[in-house]
Amino acid sequence: MAFSFKIDKEIGKSDKGDIARAGTIQTDHGNIQTPAFITVGTKATVKSLSPEQVNDMGAQAVLANTYHLYLQPGDKIVKKAGGLHKFMNWQKPTFTDSGGFQAFSLGAGLGKKVSKVSNKQNDIDIAEQGNDNESNILDSELSALKAKVTEDGVEFKSILDGSTHMFTPERSMEIQHNIGADIIFAFDECTSPHASYEYQKEAMDRTHRWAKRSLDYHKQAKENGTTFSSQALFGIVQGGRYKDLRKESAEIIGSMDFPGFGIGGSFDKQDMHNAVGWVNSYLPKDKPKHLLGIGEPIDMLLAIEKGVDTFDCVAPTRIARNGGIYTNKGRINILNSEYRQDFSPLENGCGCYTCKNYTRAYISHLFHAKEMFAASLASIHNLYFVTKLVSGARQAILDDSFDKYKEEFIKEYK
Numbered sequence: 001m002a003f004s005f006k007i008d009k010e011i012g013k014s015d016k017g018d019i020a021r022a023g024t025i026q027t028d029h030g031n032i033q034t035p036a037f038i039t040v041g042t043k044a045t046v047k048s049l050s051p052e053q054v055n056d057m058g059a060q061a062v063l064a065n066t067y068h069l070y071l072q073p074g075d076k077i078v079k080k081a082g083g084l085h086k087f088m089n090w091q092k093p094t095f096t097d098s099g100g101f102q103a104f105s106l107g108a109g110l111g112k113k114v115s116k117v118s119n120k121q122n123d124i125d126i127a128e129q130g131n132d133n134e135s136n137i138l139d140s141e142l143s144a145l146k147a148k149v150t151e152d153g154v155e156f157k158s159i160l161d162g163s164t165h166m167f168t169p170e171r172s173m174e175i176q177h178n179i180g181a182d183i184i185f186a187f188d189e190c191t192s193p194h195a196s197y198e199y200q201k202e203a204m205d206r207t208h209r210w211a212k213r214s215l216d217y218h219k220q221a222k223e224n225g226t227t228f229s230s231q232a233l234f235g236i237v238q239g240g241r242y243k244d245l246r247k248e249s250a251e252i253i254g255s256m257d258f259p260g261f262g263i264g265g266s267f268d269k270q271d272m273h274n275a276v277g278w279v280n281s282y283l284p285k286d287k288p289k290h291l292l293g294i295g296e297p298i299d300m301l302l303a304i305e306k307g308v309d310t311f312d313c314v315a316p317t318r319i320a321r322n323g324g325i326y327t328n329k330g331r332i333n334i335l336n337s338e339y340r341q342d343f344s345p346l347e348n349g350c351g352c353y354t355c356k357n358y359t360r361a362y363i364s365h366l367f368h369a370k371e372m373f374a375a376s377l378a379s380i381h382n383l384y385f386v387t388k389l390v391s392g393a394r395q396a397i398l399d400d401s402f403d404k405y406k407e408e409f410i411k412e413y414k
Contacts, residue, residue: 001028003182003232003259005288005309009398012305019280019307022397025260025288027093027182028230029085032060034288034309035397037300037390038095039383040317043068044078044088046383047317048375051090057352057380058387061182062090063312066099066175067167071160075178083180094181095312097292098172098214098236101190101264103156104147149189151206169213177218177227185262185292186214188236193266200240207238208252215256234290236262237279241271250282260288263308267294273302280307297326297389298413301406304393316386320378323367326385330414334378339364352384 004026012018025032039046039054041062046054054062069078081087084094148155153168172187187210189203214233221227235258239245253261263279265271272294283289288309294300295313303311316326323335327347332339334346345355346363354363354377366374389409396405 001026001230003027003230005260005286007286011397011400011402012307018277018305019285020305020393020397020402021307021309022394023288023309025093025183025309027232028228029091029093029182030060032093032310033391033394035300035304035390035394036060036310037295037386038063038290038310038312039387040065040312040314041088041090042314043072044084046379047321048372048379049317049383051088053353053376053380054090054383055092057384058391059092059383061093061095061310062088063095063097064088064179064181065102066096066172066179067102069096069179070099070165070175071158075175079178079180085180093183095183095290096176096179096181096185098185098187099167099175100154100172100188101293103154103167104149104190149206151209153187153210154189169210170217173214173217173221173233177221177231180228181231183232183234183260183290184218186211186233186235186258188238188264190264190266191238191240193241193268193271195240197240197242197245200238200242200245204238204240204245204249207236208249211235211253211256211258215258232259234258234260234262234288236264236292237283238264239275240265241267241275243274243278246275246278247282250279254283258287260290262290262292264292269299272299273306276303276306276308295386297386298410300386300390301393301409304390304397305402305406316382317379320382321375323374323378324382325378326382328409328412330412334360334364335367340368346378346381347385350381350384351388352381354378354381354384 006024008022010019010021012020023034038061039059042065044064078084078087153166155166157164169187176184188207191200191203218233222229235253235256237249237253239249261283291303291308291311293313294311295315323333325332325334325346339360342360344360347355358377363377396402
């Protein structure tokens with residue numbers, strides 16, 4: 001079955017760049033009804049949940065992390081197991097990122113002196129943007145984990161044993177081919193949102209050259225039969241917070257023979273909204289667009305409004321593991337004392353397994369007792385919440401009521 005994408009319905013105002021749309025992505029492992037939230041299973045697992053539980057929550061696809069699977073257990077082991085789907089027992093569509101974000105974000109570009117990891121004084125926490133290395137690395141360890149950027153690729157040290165490794169566009173493609181996801185991403189350089197214009201331009205130009213190398217390698221692999229013919233490679237648009245760079249990147253990446261596109265970068269909220277609008281005005285409209293690492297509820301709806309089809313983020317499960325619970329009234333912290341004797345569900349009217357069977361008081365107790373079951377129950381709820389929110393947005397687009405749907409949610413969500 002060939003990879004394909006069709007637009008089922010579009011609504012909005014093209015002059016403002018607001019074109020929300022419902023579509024269908026077709027892969028060998030089933031269809032994805034868009035817009036869709038892609039659940040993150042960094043190491044071929046969604047933390048604290050089984051694939052069956054993830055499926056029961058309505059997840060349509062899972063995104064795994066190339067960097068982490070390369071380091072452990074190794075991409076060749078995943079290939080020997082029959083590929084990612086068989087390895088993790090997930091029968092629906094899968095994505096893998098390129099591994100570039102993690103190679104960069106665990107250190108600094110030595111030759112460029114550009115930090116890819118947050119600085120407590122003046123930088124944002126990149127991990128909060130959603131491309132999560134989920135490794136619990138101490139600040140004291142980060143200084144030893146450096147990434148050296150060259151034209152060829154990125155040299156970095158393993159977070160597991162400090163050994164030195166090299167990712168090039170070709171190597172990233174080889175690893176992703178071995179893992180065998182349905183949708184993969186070209187190797188790119190993800191810069192800090194606080195990098196200078198000059199460095200954003202330099203990194204963007206390098207990303208364009210790496211995109212061509214990734215695409216050339218991928219096409220050759222298909223011809224040689226070393227990867228399956230329907231595997232789709234998405235190009236990634238970069239350019240930081242600068243409109244002219246985003247426009248240039250969208251035009252260059254959009255002109256290449258990719259069947260879909262990723263919108264990359266570390267953002268603050270306003271930068272994200274601006275960048276998505278700029279980019280979608282120039283990328284081909286008949287191909288799917290994936291926003292990398294954005295998963296807060298309101299951000300999802302605003303991205304959908306700008307024409308994003310899919311997005312991924314670790315936020316729903318990471319927040320859940322720390323006691324953060326999504327509700328229609330906003331996020332709550334279940335560890336707060338007010339919930340110790342609250343015998344209502346996490347969200348009244350919620351159809352998830354957690355809300356049907358357990359109370360706020362019980363889940364609060366589990367967290368305070370440091371029971372592992374707490375993370376599972378909270379993660380089930382949060383993933384169900386965002387999946388239902390996005391599927392509701394799709395239905396609202398089909399019903400010509402998306403603006404009302406978005407505005408009512410934002411009004412209530414504090």
